[in-house]
Each structure stands twice: as C-alpha cells, then as structure tokens.
Amino acid sequence: MKIAVVGTGYVGLVTGTCFAEVGIDVTCIDIDQKKIDNLHKGILPIYEPGLEEMVSRNVSAGRLHFSTNLKEAIQDCDVAFIAVGTPPGEDGSADLKYVLAVARGIGESMNNYCVVVTKSTVPVGTAAKVRKELDDALAKRGAAIEFDVASNPEFLKEGAAIDDFLKPDRIVVGISSERAEEVMSRLYKPFLLNGHPIIFMDIPSAEMTKYAANSMLATKISFMNDIANLCEIMGADVNMVRKGIGSDARIGTKFIYPGIGYGGSCFPKDVKALIKTASENGYEMQVLKAVESVNDAQKEVLFDKVSKHFGGELAGKKFAVWGLSFKPKTDDMREAPSLVIIEKLLAEGSTVSAYDPVAMEEAKHSLGDRITYAKDPFEALVDADALLVVTEWPEFRSPSFEVVGKLLKDKVIFDGRNIYDPAELRALGFAYHCIGVKTAHKEPA
Ligand code: UDX
Numbered sequence: 065m066k067i068a069v070v071g072t073g074y075v076g077l078v079t080g081t082c083f084a085e086v087g088i089d090v091t092c093i094d095i096d097q098k099k100i101d102n103l104h105k106g107i108l109p110i111y112e113p114g115l116e117e118m119v120s121r122n123v124s125a126g127r128l129h130f131s132t133n134l135k136e137a138i139q140d141c142d143v144a145f146i147a148v149g150t151p152p153g154e155d156g157s158a159d160l161k162y163v164l165a166v167a168r169g170i171g172e173s174m175n176n177y178c179v180v181v182t183k184s185t186v187p188v189g190t191a192a193k194v195r196k197e198l199d200d201a202l203a204k205r206g207a208a209i210e211f212d213v214a215s216n217p218e219f220l221k222e223g224a225a226i227d228d229f230l231k232p233d234r235i236v237v238g239i240s241s242e243r244a245e246e247v248m249s250r251l252y253k254p255f256l257l258n259g260h261p262i263i264f265m266d267i268p269s270a271e272m273t274k275y276a277a278n279s280m281l282a283t284k285i286s287f288m289n290d291i292a293n294l295c296e297i298m299g300a301d302v303n304m305v306r307k308g309i310g311s312d313a314r315i316g317t318k319f320i321y322p323g324i325g326y327g328g329s330c331f332p333k334d335v336k337a338l339i340k341t342a343s344e345n346g347y348e349m350q351v352l353k354a355v356e357s358v359n360d361a362q363k364e365v366l367f368d369k370v371s372k373h374f375g376g377e378l379a380g381k382k383f384a385v386w387g388l389s390f391k392p393k394t395d396d397m398r399e400a401p402s403l404v405i406i407e408k409l410l411a412e413g414s415t416v417s418a419y420d421p422v423a424m425e426e427a428k429h430s431l432g433d434r435i436t437y438a439k440d441p442f443e444a445l446v447d448a449d450a451l452l453v454v455t456e457w458p459e460f461r462s463p464s465f466e467v468v469g470k471l472l473k474d475k476v477i478f479d480g481r482n483i484y485d486p487a488e489l490r491a492l493g494f495a496y497h498c499i500g501v502k503t504a505h506k507e508p509a
Contacts (some may be wrong), residue, residue, distance in 0.1 A: 065088050065089070065090055065142045065143070065231065065250065065251060066088075066089045066092050066142055066146075066314070066328050067080075067083060067089070067090050067091075067139055067141060067142060067143040067144065067146070067251070068090075068092075068093060068134075068138055068141045068143075068144045068146075068168045069090060069091070069092045069093065069135040069145045069147055069183075070092075070093045070094075070134065070144065070146050070147060070148060070169075070170075071093075071111065071146065071147035071148035071149070071162075071184070072092050072094040072096075072099055072103060072130070072148060072241075073109070073110070073147065073148070074091060074110050074112070074220075074222070074225070074329070075147045075183055075184065075218050075220065076094075076147030076183070076310075077092065077108065077110065077115065077142045078112065078115065078150070078220060078225045078226065078229055079147055079183060079218065079229065080092040080128065080144060080145075081118050081122060081226075081228065082113060082118075082229040082230055083117050083251075084122035084125075084127040084128035084221070084222075084424060085118060085121075085230070086121060086254035086255070087127065087254070087282075088109070088127065088251070088259065089127055089132055090127060090128050090129065090482060091129040092128070092129070092130050092131075092135035092182075093130075093131055093132065093133070093134050093137050093322065094130075094132060094296045096132075097132055097226065099370055100130045100132050102130065103119070103130040103250070104130055106119065106120050106123075107485060110395075111226075111394060111395040111422055112394070113222070113223060113226070113228070114221065114223050114226045114458070115225070115226060115391055116402055118185065118226065122478070124184070124368055129452060130459065130497065131277075134169045134170070134173060135169075135172070135173040135374050135465040136164075136218050138169075138170055138174050138175075138178070139173070139174075139175050140172040140175065140176060141174070141176075141178050142178065142179070142182065142247060142251070143178065143179045143180075143181060143247060143248070143502075144170050144174075144178055144179070144180050144325060145180065145181045145182075145183045145216075146163055146166045146167065146170075146180065146182050146183060146184060146194070147183040147184055148157055148184055148420070149162055149184065150161055150162070150163060150185060150186055152336060154331050155340060156335075156337060156340045157187070157338070157340045157341070157344075157383065158185070158186060158187055158334035158337050159186075160190060161300035162384070162389070163182065163184055163190065163194065164194065165192060166198050167180065167193075167194040167197035167198055167201075167290065167317050168197045168198075168200070168201050168381055169201075170198060171198040171199070171200070171201025171202050171205075172201045172202075172204075172205065174202075174209055175209065176210065176433075177209065177210045177211060177212075178209075178211050178212075179196060179213075179214050179244045179247050179248065180193060180198060180211055180212070180213050180214070180429075181210045181213070181214045181215070181216045181218055181262055182213070182214075182215050182216070183217070183218055184297055185217060185218075185274050185275070185330070185334060185337075185454075186215075186266045186332075187269065187270060187271065187337060187341050188271040188272050188275075188341065189271070190215075190271060191214070191215050191238065191267045191268075191271065192267075194215075195213045198211055198213070199302070206232075209494065210237070212241050212243060213240070213244075213267070214237055214238060214239045214240075214243035214244050214246075214248060214267070215237070215238035215270040215271050215438050216235070216236065216237050216238070216248070216270070216272075217236055217270060217271070217273060217274030217277075218274075219232065219233070219234075219236075219277060219319060220273075221396045222328065222329075222391070222394040222396055223276075223391065223392060226289070226343070229255075230255065230278065230419050231258065231260065232255060232260050233253075233260065233305065234258045234260060234262070234263055235252050235255065235256075235260070235262040235263065236263050236265070236266035236270050236273050236274075237252075237262060237263070237264050237265070237270060238264075238266055238268070238270025238271060239264055239265075239266075240267055242426075243257055245264055248262075248264075249262065251365070255272040256317075256360060265459075268423045272336070273340045275337065275341075278330050278331055278334040279334060279335055279338055279352055279355070280353075281319050281331065281349045281460075282326055282333070282334075282335050282355050282359070283351060283352070284319045284320055285319060285321075285322075285323075285325075285359070286300070286354070286355040286356075286358040286359050286362070287320075287327075287355075287358075288320045288321065288322045288360070289322045289323070289325065289358055289365075289499075290358050291305060291322070291360045291500070292322035292500025293365070293500060294501050295500040295501075296499075296500050296501075297465065298444030299502060300502060301500070301501050301502035302322050302482075302500030302501060303482065303486070303500075303501055304309065304497070304502075306320050306321070306322075315455055315494055319481070320437060321372065321481075322482070322500050323344045323362075323365040323367050323401075323402050323480055323481050323482070323499060324362055324363055324365060324401040324405070324454065324480035324481070325359045325360070325365075325389070325497070326359055326390075326399075327363075327390030327398065327399035327400045327401055327484065328390045328391065328396060328398060328399060328400075329396060329399070330469070331399075332359070332398075332399045333399075335352055335355060335356050335359075335413070336356065336446075337354060338352060339352050339356070343477070350471060362401075362403040363405070364404060364405075364408065364482040365394070365400040365480075365499065366401075366405055366452060366454070366478050366499075367404070367405050367408040369497045370383070370409070370450065370452065370478055372413070373450070373476065373495070373497065374449070375476075377413035377415060378409065378413065378414045379412060379413030379414065380413060380415045381415075381416070381449040381450075381462075382415045382416070382417065382448045382449055383409055383414055383415070383416050383421075383448055383449060383450055383451075383452055384404070384417050384418075384438075384444040384445045384448035384451045384452065384504065385402065385406060385416055385417070385418040385419070385429045385435075385444070385452045386418075386420075386425075386441055386444065386452070386455070386457070386460045387402065387419075387420055387423075387453065387454040387455025387456065387457055387460065388400060388402045388418055388420035388423045388424065388427045388455065389420055389422065389423035389426070389453065389455050390455070391404075391455060391456075391490075392455055392457045393457075394422070394423070395420075395423040395425070395426045396426070397423055397426045397427055397429070397430065398421070398494065400423075400455075401454065401480070402454045402455065403430060404420075404428075404433070405452065405454060406435060406478075410434060415436070416435040416436070417436055417437075417438050417443075417445075417446075417448060418431075418436070418438065418443045418444060419435055419437070419439075419443070419444040419445040420440040420455065420457070421438060421457055421459060422457075423430050424437045441459065441460065441463065442463075442467060442468075442471060445471035445472050446471050447471075447473055448471075448472055448473060449472070449473050449476065450473055450474065450476035450477065450478060451472060451474065451476070451477045452477075452478045453477065453478070453479045453480055453483060454479040454480050454481075455481070456483050460483065461483050464487065465492050465494070466492075469492065469493070471492065474495075475492075475494040475495065475499075476494065476495045477489065477494055477495070477496050478497045478498075479496065479497065479498040479499075480498075480499065480500045481498075481499075482500075482501060484496065484501055486498065486503040
C-alpha cells in the first residue's frame, strides 16, 4: 500500500512513522520547507520518546519520505490522511481552513481512487465539507476520479504516542462505503494482531467519538479535583477516596488523579469545541461547562496555597518550580498549569527559578527571561522560599529531601501532583501542601 500523510505535526508524524514501521510506503507532507529540511536531517519538530530513532530507521529503509510536494505524493495513493492543525478560533470553535485547503489540494492532484481520511480532531460535519472540497476541485479539472472520505480519530497520549499507535485499545473509523471499509481494514490489519478491535461506524459518529472520549476523560479529572477540594474542607483524604472508588470496575482506577488541572493540546480545546458545537445547534452542555470552569479554578489552587501559607506576602520571595510541561515526557507547554501559576507568582512580585528536563526551551516562548532556568533541579532550589512541584517527572519523585531542605531557605513544599508521602515529609520537618490529602500541612488558624 502507498499512503500520504499531510501535516508533520504531532499526529501526522507519529501516524506516518508508525505506518512505515509496519512496512507501508509513506510520504509525509508539509508546506513548511524548513520543517521538511529538518526532517531530512533527522531533526524532529516535536519531542516524543522513541520517535527520532523510529523516523531514522524507516527513512533508511526507504519506506518513509518527507516532501513539500503534495501533488507528487498523492499520485497512486491508496489513502491520504489529513493531519494538519485545527487551531481554536476566538470563539473556541476549531478553525478548518488548513484541513479544507489540504482537501482541495488533494482533489487538484489525485489520479486514482483514494480514501481521504481526516485524522485531525474535527467537528462533526467536517468530513462532509472535505467531500465538497474534493468534489469541487475534481469538477474544476473535469476529472471523474472516484474517492471516499473517512474519519479516523486518533487517541494518542503525548509521551506514549508510539505505543498507543502500535498497540491501540481500539481503532475508530467512520466510513460511508464498503470499498472504504475494505481499504481501511487492510491498512490497519498489522495493528489488530492482538485482538484490538477496529470499530467501523458512520462518519458523524466517528467524529463525535473523539470529542466524547476526551470530554469524558476531562470530566473524570475535574470531578476528582472537585472531590479533592471538598476532601480538604471535610478532613477526608482523596487518596483513600480514589482507591475506594477506583476499585469499582465501573469507575476504574485510571484518570482519577486530582492535581492542578488538565492542560495540553487536546482536552482544553476539545471540551471548548464541543460546548460550542452544541450551543450553535441549540443545546447546552451543562456538565462540560462545569468541567471547564472547575479546571480553570484548579489551575490556581497551588498558587492560592502558596499565598495563604505566606499570608499574602509574596513580593520579593523566590520560588523554585519543578516541571513546566503540562505533563511528563513531553516538552508541550500548551495550556500548561505551570504558566498560570508562574504568571500569578510574578504578578505578586515574586521571582521564579524553574527546572524542567525537556520543556525549558518551549517555556521560553511564553515566559522568556522573566524567570530563571536552572541547569538541574537542585540549582533551582538555592535560596528559594519554597519548592512547587508542578509536573510529576519521574526524576522529581524521590529526591534527597536532606539536600532539598538544606538548599531551600525554609522547608516548604507545595506539591501539585501528590507525589510525596505527607507523613514522611512531615517527619522530616517540612511544611508539605498537596491536593486533597488529609495529612497535608494545616495552616495555623
Ligand atoms: C489526551 C488523551 O489521553 C488522548 O487519548 C487524546 O488523543 C489527546 O488528549 P494528552 O493530552 O497527551 O492525551 O495527555 P493525558 O496523558 O491524557 O493527560 C491530559 C491532562 O490530564 C494532563 O494535564 C494531566 O496532567 C491531566 N491528568 C490526567 C490529571 O490531572 N489526572 C489524571 O488522572 C490524568
């Protein structure tokens, strides 16, 4: 089989590389010449564990190609994936101009039957718009070439994207013809060996599935954050409550960890977009509106704890921040809670010294030189009034607390991810604040 993947961002690059890995001939296309030049040199636009080696292996094997030439790549293609960005517009709805421009480009270039698949997360109804662009472009050429459109949402987690792609829980494909179903079954066959299902459905349902999945996951998180906040007030321990409810298989143990709110490129954008789609169609997503507002508030919870601890006197104080990316194993800073927390500290006249294993370069785009960047976690602590743990990178999980205590001016830790044992820290003389845990440090009344 021969496929083209348009867009060499996160989704496109992982998709193209993983298909090449199972022996399919893949061309990844982007309009950004610099990106393509870099990819030829083995320089990736994103950080994802294992991806660099996989790209270079498949390029060497002659199965993975990079190009700016859509026309050439689309020739004799069986499947063309559209994996370009859908940035949120001012009003929260996904902007489809890149998706539709690519569809037009495909229509202007294709020379044989091809399944054109939307891989970007797009609102319900987008495949119909893609079909129209293709029809119009082909009509303009006077070409009578058959094609199908399909919707194939991705469920990749940053930091685990390769594994998620190679060993998916499920593959969802929206189709409207048997021919497209046959092509997509053949394409995904190598990924179904361990009994993972491919679920075919109509196109609008596939488009909706992506939003429903992300919104459900975001709902679990906001729900747990709400419970954690209430646990603190009522003297309960959210870690116990989490274990207690998670052992009910209907609820499950995953995605019920409270923290400082969800970030990243998917949850915030998709929740917003679904609320918007609903309201445009005369329906109010009441639960999701609450999910969003709980999340906005949760991003401020750690700052509020800092402010309370220091009696609102934050001017001139220095804070060490461990972790900047929205979650570990990625350099992605989009919607990262760290940005909200740091901006609030800076606005109070505090200084911040931050350390992140991979996201510091990305962070500079928004924080610039308004904070300092430490070369290791311990350097960030020197003379700081407190440590804030913002992202749960593995290397922060078990530091020498003796060294931490010596470097900090005062033994104070604010842990936004509940990664330490409150009893242990208390025994070591730390004031330890975390999220929803009964044994967390209590401010004197
Ligand atoms: C998510 C979905 O998991 C994935 O299926 C979809 O394709 C894209 O969106 P991703 O954004 O990479 O993936 O991150 P994920 O690991 O799901 O975490 C999202 C956010 O939720 C992070 O900010 C994380 O810190 C937060 N989170 C996650 C919690 O606060 N608590 C949890 O229990 C789990």
